[in-house]
Amino acid sequence: MKDVFISLNSLKKAYGNETVFHSIHLDINEGEIISVVGPSGAGKSTLLRCIAGIEELDEGNIWIEGEDMSPKPAHRRPIVMMFQQPLLFPHMTVMENIMYGLTFTTLTKKERIEKATLYLKRMDMENFRDFYPSELSGGQQQRVSLARALITDPKLLLLDEPLSSFDNELRDGIRLWMKQWLKEKKITTIFVTHDKEEAMLMGDRVVVIGNQTIQQCGNPIQVYDAPSNAFVAKFFSDGIVIDNRFFIHAKHIEICNDLHGAWYMKWEGIVQEMYIKYGKFFYQITISDWQTDVIIQSDTHFSKMQCVWVGIRSKEYIQTFKKDGEAC
The missing domain is CATH 2.40.50.140 (Nucleic acid-binding proteins)
Incomplete structure (x- = not known):
């Protein structure tokens, strides 16, 4: 039986009188990839920021490897988060941005360059190694940001729609490679996406968030084939919902x-x-x-x-x- 790596207990977040999410309960095993899906405004990105410690929770606790993370600031949590926006260092080249995460490791400069070069190749960015972020397109910047996040081999990786700005052909290739890499490194990952197909391909389990809480989670095929309520059926599956009580799969x-x-x-x-x-x-x-x-x-x-x-x-x-x- 796998050990629970991260446990989310009764999480709640609100802005004033507006509740973003509440009653969030989720246990994630070590090395597991969780896909999180839901409509815009459901609180997916906010949930990641709360786990990372960038935003404070109103209620609940986050446990990682048996330790309560709630009182710890973001820089003391064993977490790497990739945002929807690339957030690259404008004064650094592509190569320098990717290598930055390795600065505080025991790797030699030669080893850091070799490792960063491998990620440049994987992201198809070899010809841009000496470019600055301002000289790149939005999709290219996102590839650099993804490489910078992955190169550090984090214990917990939070990805907020990391492939949304990639073209279809590049996204398909990087998506398959990234899943293989995460599994090989046994990196626990929470992957937010708006793409149902991507959620099914990436996740060991899928979490569907809506109406301020988790509506269903489970094996991607099980959630798709047997949605537990009308919300999940309409958002994640295909078929006919009758009076919000019955469902006929397509x-x-x-x-x-x-x-x-x-x-x-x-x-x-x-x-x-x-x-x-x-x-x-x-x-x-x-x-x-x-x-x-x-x-x-x-x-x-x-x-x-x-x-x-x-x-x-x-x-x-x-x-x-x-x-x-x-x-x-």
């Missing part, structure tokens, strides 16, 4: 080419958009009965604004939500 919904087939339930819909991914056709269909959209894969070609019927074949496909979110 994987069970089909386009009814044969209306007289063995359908348990069916509804009329209108094709809004068509997408092609991995050689498959996907259709965004508005179901008027429930005033919701669902994306369904089909090998049959349909036109935009065409009326279609969609349905499910079994009562077993209808999930009933729990009253409360799942405990972590």
Whole structure:
């Protein structure tokens, strides 16, 4: 059984009369990667800043390796945080910025340069080693910031949407490498992202935050396949939510080419958009009965604004939500 590395107990943060989050309980094992997702304004970034000690909590305690971090200032916590903004030193070159985190280690200057060069290569920034931040694009600055955070091999790494400004091809490559690196180094990581696919790829578990608290956390596939309430279903999964009480996952919904087939339930819909991914056709269909959209894969070609019927074949496909979110 893995040891709990960090424990968040009854965390609450408010600004005046406005509560950002409350009743945050979460235990994270050593070397585990936690993806945190939620709508804008849900308090994801604020939660990271509170863990890092940059902002004070109103209630609760943060324990790391059995030690209460709450009274400790940020510089005394074994934490490295990467912000949404690069926050590079403007008077330092790319190479100097990346090497800065190694200044207080026992590595020789030669070893620091060798290690920083490896990260330059990984971030595809070798040709910019002598550039200053003002000479870089926003995405390039973010790559330097990510390299500076990763090179220190921290005990706890907090990442606030670190790949948001990367182009798709570069993001895919760095994301896979970064997960392998974090696992190899056994670095406990909390990874905030707005991208559902990225959260599932990076996280050992996913934490969905909304309405000021944790709505659900668990294995990414479990959360996606079996959301515990309507909020999680609408934000993190795909399908139809009925009266905020029932859920039908998109994987069970089909386009009814044969209306007289063995359908348990069916509804009329209108094709809004068509997408092609991995050689498959996907259709965004508005179901008027429930005033919701669902994306369904089909090998049959349909036109935009065409009326279609969609349905499910079994009562077993209808999930009933729990009253409360799942405990972590």
